[in-house]
Amino acid sequence: MERKDNQSPRGHIAGILVEFLEVAITSVVFLKGIYSPGAFERRRYMNVVVQRARHPQLRDYIHSAVSGLLPFIEKGLVERVAVIFFNTDNIPVERFMFKLAVNQSFDSKVEESDLEFSLRSFLVKLSVSQPLTKVLPCDCRWEITAYFRSLPQVSNCKDTELWISTDTKQWQQPPLITPIKSMNSEPLGVQLYLEHPSPSEPKS
C-alpha cells in the first residue's frame, strides 16, 4: 500500500486510484457476504473504517488483480473495472462497475487531500448500499474484470501478464443500472454503479 513519491502526477493518481480500488473491491466483497465476516478485519483507510481481507489468498487476488492494472490505468486504457458475481451457471447476477476517467492531459500537482475526500465518500456510501444490492444465490463465484478502451499492446512487463482476456458470458438485454456514487475531482473521475439483469432477461 506504499506509494512512491517521486512519480509523475499521472502515475501518482493512478497509484491512489489503484489503492482505492483495492479497498473498494474488498468492501464490495465484504458487502456481498460471500465470505463469512470473520474473513475480514476492520482497518482504517482514508480515515474511514474499511474491511480488509484476512485470508492471504483473497487478499492477494484482489491486490494482484488491481495492481496489475496500474500500468494500464496510467496509460488511460482502462474504462471500467467490474466486480462480477456469478451463479453456478456462470451467468452474472450482479455487477459492481467502477467507471474510471483519468484526465490524461492533467499535469499539475494533485491535491491528495481533495482526492481523498471524494474517494472517502465512496467507501462511506458503499458501506451503506446493501439494500440496493441483490441477494446472491448460494454457491456463487466472483471475479474482477477490467474493460479496456482498446486492446493493449502486449508488453513484456511481468505483472501485466496476470490479466488474461476473458469471454465472460454477457447478458442478452441491457442491464438495469443503479448508481451508487459518482465523483469528479479533477483530474480523476470515478463512478460506481450496480448492474442487474433486466427483468426481460431470458432465464436460463
Place this chain on the structure above:
Amino acid sequence: MSLDSSRSANSGPQNLKRSFNSNSSNDKGNSSNSKKRKSNQKTLGMAWGPNSLSTSRSSFRSSPFSDFGSYMVEKNRKLQNQFDAEASNSSLSDSSTKPIFHGVSIFVDGFTVPSSQELRRYMLNYGGRFENYFSRHRVTHIICSNLPDSKIKNIRSFSGGLPVVKPTWILDSVAAKRLLSWVPYQLDQLASNQPTLSAFFTSKFSPASEGVFTAAICEVKHATEDLCLKDASTDAKFSEEGEPSEWRKKITEEHDELMRGNTDSKVIEEPSSSYSEASQEVKGVERSYLEQDDESKENNGPQYCPEQPSASVSSHCFDNHSIKGLPHSTALGPSKQRHSTLGDPNFVENYFKNSRLHFIGTWRNRYRKRFPSLPNGFKCVNSHLDVSADTQKTAIIHIDMDCFFVSVVIRSHPELHDKPVAVCHSDNPKGTAEISSANYPARDYGIRAGMFVRDAKALCTHLVILSYNFEAYEEVADQFYNILHKHCNRVQAVSCDEAFLDVTDLEGEDPQLLASVIRKEIFEATGCTASAGIAVNMLMARLATRTAKPNGQCYISPERVDEYLDQLPIKALPGIGHVLEEKLKNRNVRTCGQLRMISKDSLQKDFRFKTGEMLWNYCRGVDNRLVGTIQESKSVGAEVNWGVRFRDLQDTQHFLLDLCKEVSLRLQGCGVQGRTFTLKIKKRRKDAGEPAKYMGCGDCENLSHSTTVPLATDDVEVLQRITKQLFGFFHIDVKDIRGVGLQVSRLESVDTSKQVLERNSLKSWLISASARSEEQCDINGIAKDRVGTDTEGRSMGGNSGVLCTDPVGNSVLRTNNTSNGEGCSNQGLSIPLLCDLDMGVVESLPSELLSELNEMYGGKLVDLIAKSKGQGENSTGSLCFHSPELAKVAVEEAERSRNSDPISLSRTAAEMKGKQHILDGLQTVPDSGAGFNSIAISIQGLDNNDLMPSSLSQVDTSVLQQLPEELRADIFESLPEHRRQEISTLGPNRDNLHHPLCINPPESTDSGLTNTLWIGNPPMWVDKFKVSNLLMLRFFADMYYKAKSAENLSSILQCTIAESLHPLDAKCDAWNEAVHSFNELLVEYIKLKIVVDIEEIYVCFRLLRRLSTRSEFFLEVYNLVFPHLQVSVDENYGGNLHIPLNK
C-alpha cells in the same frame, strides 16, 4: 474553568450535585426510553438503544390491547402529570416572579451535553416544559447538539419550523436568570442554511438588561486582571527553569489554585453575572467596549456565552472533585447493618470507604497533591545521571514502617503494644473476615495477612482484632512523608508507608546516621516504628530493610552484596512471584547463588527477554533503577468482589452506575483518560454453594469483556453507557454475579491529550515566523489601552506595520488561553508579541487559523490587521469592531475588499457603506460559523430601520455578482416585491468565468452550441423561467435561490419537494410550453452530467418521480424526458437506469 465554577456557584447547590447525584433521574430516563421505542408518534430518533422494536409495530397493532393512539395519549398525559408533580416540588423560583422558561417547551433530540435528563431538570426547576415526544403543537424549541445530514437537508420536515437550538441556550439562560434569545444559539449546522438577513433586523434585547450585563462584565474583568498579574508572575518564575515537563505540572497546579480562588471572588463580587465565560475574552471585550458607542454595546451580549458545554462539564466535575478531595478522606468505621449490594443503596461508595486496598491505591493521588514538589523528582533524575557518571558511590535508603496498619491503630493503646493484634474490617463471631495486617507479636503465632479471623484465633486465642482507621493512616502517612521530604529532596514514594530516599548528594552525612535520625523522628512524630535499609541501589536497600525489620536498620556495603545474596531465597527478590518461583524451583534454583549459575542468554530464552534480564541482574545485586522514576499506572479501575448480590437487573444497573462513578473519580484523580474498558464479572460456579467467607465471592468463574473507544474519556456518562453495553454481552443471570470490576486501560494523560490539540495550533511556528518579521514591523509607542492604539493606528496612514501590546495585555493572552481549558500545558511557549508578527504572513492565513491566532491574542490581532489594512481603503475605516469575532469578520472583509478592489472602491455613499458591511459580513457566514452570531448582532447594532437600499440602482452590481448565490437570494428576498424585477435584469450580464459548471470542459465544449441553459451563474434557465408567465416555472426559478448548492439540479428539486406543500398544478394556456421548457432543461442537464455524474442524474430522476406523484406537471415532464434519459444512459453505460418506485 472559570466558567464552570462560577456557574455552578451561581445556580447553587442543586447544580453542584449534578455530576454526582444524577443516577436516580437517569434510571428513570432509561426506563422511559425503553418504552419510547414503541411509540408510533414521531420521535425523531432517540438518543440510545436500537430501534429494532419499531419494526414490530405492525404486530403490536394486531394484538388486542394495543390501540396505540389511546395508549400514547394516556402515556403523554401521565408523563405530563408526573412532570407537573415534580415541577411543583422542585421549582426554585419564588412564586412572585415569572419563571425563566415560562412558556418554553423543549424537546431534546439525540445526544446532548448536558444530557436530556439534566435539561429536563432545568425545565422542572425553572418553570419550563419538557416533552418526551415530539409534537408540533406542544413543543416550542428543539434542543440538540448535532443533527445527521439528512435532517439538516430537510430541516423543515424535521423540525416543523420550530427553532433548533443548542443546549447551551438553556444553561446560559439559567445562568443569566432570564430567557435569552435563542437566535445566537441556533445549531451551527443550520446557520448557513437559514434565511438570515431579515431575521436580524428586529431588535431582540431590551437595553435595560444589557446595561446590567455590561456592568457585570466590567467586574469580571476586574477580577480577571488580578489573575493575569498573578499568572504573569507565575509564568515568569517558571519559564526560567527550562525543562518543560517539570514546571508544567507545577504551573498547572498553581494555576488551578489561582483560578479557583479567583472565580470564588468573582462570584462574590457579582453573583448575578451570567457571562462568566466572558473571563475568557474579557480583556478583548472590555477594550473594544471603550471605543464603542452605547448602542452597539447593548447589542453585544449573547455572544459571550459559552459555546463548549462538553468541556465545561468535565472540568466542572474535576473541580468539584479536587475541592472535595478524595472520597475516602471521610472514611468512617464500617457500617454494621448493610453488607451487600442488596441492602445498601450506596454500597459501592461504602465499600471503597472501607477498603484498605482502595486506600493504598488512591493514596498516591493524595500524595501527589500534598507534595506537589514531586516534579523535583524529575530534576533529581537528570542531575543524578551526571552524578552517577562520575562517582559510583550512590547511597539509597529504603524506609518502611513496621506493620503500618496495625501500629497506627494501636499507638493510642499502649497496653496493646506487646499483645498480638491484627487489623481486619470486621470482627464478627463467625470469624470469616480476612486479616489484612498483623503485628509482630501476632506474627510470632503464625498469623499472616489473608488468614481468616477464626483460623487466626485458633492459633492465638487472645488475638485482638481492630478495625481500620483511615483518618489516622492518612495522618501518619503525611507525617511520615513530611519527615522524609525534610531530610532529603529525592524521595520516591512506593506506598503510604514505604519510600526510597536517594542520599547520594548529601555529602558529609553518613547515610546510616541519617537513617537513624529519620527513624527516630518518625517514631517521635507518629509513635510508630520504621525500619530502614541502606545500600548502593534500590534493590539492595529493599532487601536490607527485610533484614532490618522490625524496628531496625541494616547497611549492606557493596563488598557484602555477594555474600548477602548467596543464600537469599529467590522468593525474596522483588518481581519473583509464585509462578516464577515454581518455574525456577523446577530447575532446582532456590537461592540467588544458584540462580547466578545460569547464563543470561538461557534466562532470557526461558523467561522472555525482560524477565530474564531482571533475574540475571537481581541475583547479582544489580539494579539500575533510579530513585524518583515513577511508574505511571497502566490502568485504572475499581473492582468489588465482596458483598455483591443482585436481585434483578435494576440492582445491577444501579451498581454499575456507582462503579462507573467511582472509576471516573479515580481517573480524574489520576488526571488520565482511558480508551479501553474492561468489565470483569465473577460468576458463581454452578456447583459452588454459599462461600465460607461471609458475603465473599466463593468459587467463581472469571469472565470479562472489553471494548475500545476512539476517544479517551473519563466521563461518567460515557463510562456508564459503555459499561451497560459490555454488561449486555455477558448474558448472565444476575443472581450468579459475585463480583464486578471495571478497568480502564490505554490511558492517556489529560495533559497529553490536550497537547495533541495544541500541536495542531500555530504557536510553535508563530515563534519562528516572528524571527523574520523584524523588518516589517514598526514598533510604535506602546499605548496602554486600545483607544489610544486605535487612534494612533489610524493616524498612521497606509503603513502596514503596527502596534505592540503592553505586557499586561500579553499576560492576558495566557489567561485567556488557560481559561479556555486548553492551555495550561502550553503556557511556557510564550506567544510572540503582536509587534513581532509578520503581518504579511498573518494576513494570508486561512480564516480558521486566523481565528485561532486571534483567540490567542485575545482578539487584538484582527483589529490590528483590519486597521493596518483599513488605512488604504477608507471603506473599512468607518467600521467599528464590536468584538473579537466581529473583528475577525472585519478582517476577512478587509481581505476580501483588497482582493477585489472594485467592490470597495466603487462605493462612496455612507448608506452604501452600511450595506456593504452587511453584505460582506454575510459573505463570511459560510466560512465562519463562529463569527456568525456576532455578525447577526452587529447588524442590529447598526441602524435598524433602513438597511436595505430602496432600489437596486443603489446596489453595486459587481458586489452582488461576487456574492454566493445563497446570500444573493437572501438579499433579494428581503427586498420588497417591486424591487425584484430589477434583479432579474442583473442576471444575464455576467461573465462566464465563475460559473460552477465549467468543471467539465470536454462535454460542455462540444455541446456548447446546443447546451445553453446551464451556462452562466445563475444558469440561463433561471432567468428564462423567471420572466416566464407560468407560475410553475417562476416557482422553480425561485427554488434555485433557495437551494443550498444550486449548481446541482438535485438540490433544487429537493428544495422543491420540501417547499411545495400546496398543490402545484394550475392548468393554463402556456402549459405545454412550460412542459417543453422544463423538458429542455432536463435534457440539457442529462447531457451535461451523464458522462461524469450518473449519480446526480439518478438522484434527480428519483426526485422527479416523487414530484410526479404530486404534480401533473412533473408527471408529464417525467414521462416526456424519461425515454431520452434511458437512451443517454444506454449510450454511455450500456444499460437502463433503474429508478425504483418510491412512495
